[in-house]
Amino acid sequence: GESVGLHLPTLSVQEGDNSIINCAYSNSASDYFIWYKQESGKGPQFIIDIRSNMDKRQGQRVTVLLNKTVKHLSLQIAATQPGDSAVYFCAERERGAQKLVFGQGTRLTINP
Amino acid sequence: NAGVMQNPRHLVRRRGQEARLRCSPMKGHSHVYWYRQLPEEGLKFMVYLQKENIIDESGMPKERFSAEFPKEGPSILRIQQVVRGDSAAYFCASSPRTQGRTYEQYFGPGTRLTVT
Numbered sequence: 001g002e003s004v005g006l007h008l009p010t011l012s013v014q015e016g017d018n019s020i021i022n023c024a025y026s027n028s029a030s031d032y033f034i035w036y037k038q039e040s041g042k043g044p045q046f047i048i049d050i051r052s053n054m055d056k057r058q059g060q061r062v063t064v065l066l067n068k069t070v071k072h073l074s075l076q077i078a079a080t081q082p083g084d085s086a087v088y089f090c091a092e093r094e095r096g097a098q099k100l101v102f103g104q105g106t107r108l109t110i111n112p
Numbered sequence: 113n114a115g116v117m118q119n120p121r122h123l124v125r126r127r128g129q130e131a132r133l134r135c136s137p138m139k140g141h142s143h144v145y146w147y148r149q150l151p152e153e154g155l156k157f158m159v160y161l162q163k164e165n166i167i168d169e170s171g172m173p174k175e176r177f178s179a180e181f182p183k184e185g186p187s188i189l190r191i192q193q194v195v196r197g198d199s200a201a202y203f204c205a206s207s208p209r210t211q212g213r214t215y216e217q218y219f220g221p222g223t224r225l226t227v228t
Binding site: 034036041042043044045046049089091097098099100101102103104105 | 116143145147152153154155156157160167168170171203207216217218219220221222
């Protein structure tokens with residue numbers, strides 16, 4: 001069954017604020033985690049990834065944090081823009097495997 | 113460099129017909145993955161293929177579903193005798209040869225299958 005889930009199904013933020021999207025996972029054998037953004041009618045778009053030997057990784061306006069002790073993953077988006085409106089999925093991959101296990105997703109909406 | 117291509121983008125089939133979904137991976141990618149997504153849900157893994165080989169089909173239903181990735185041409189996901197429950201978005205992803213490293217999977221735009 002699914003081992004990746006999200007704490008909140010929807011998140012609404014003001015434009016310009018920071019967004020934090022959370023994800024819990026239960027498979028301790030997972031060693032690779034990815035955040036995807038999916039806009040309506042489109043396929044998932046890679047945002048950022050992190051391996052289990054890291055706690056934090058930064059990209060352009062995005063940061064992923066990994067807490068292996070509590071099996072928690074988060075995506076932080078700085079200065080949220082209207083174009084960030086989408087559904088965000090976390091996904092994990094078990095060590096030695098190739099398939100991704102996705103969470104249900106969080107819908108991020110931006111208030112002007 | 114073109115991304116992952118899928119066709120058709122939308123497919124309507126009557127119950128009992130066959131659905132054939134095509135996926136062309138990114139240039140240079142030799143690994144293909146198929147996922148299914150129901151409305152308001154995350155993607156569910158179906159099958160992982162390399163050229164002429166099925167590597168992992170643990171997410172494929174045992175009956176009516178099959179997948180191939182021939183030496184030449186696109187990967188094909190085939191659903192025989194479709195039922196209404198097969199209605200979903202089907203996404204293909206590709207990645208380069210792993211060579212011991214971890215590579216992200218790049219997704220196509222998906223095929224929306226509707227069974228009437």
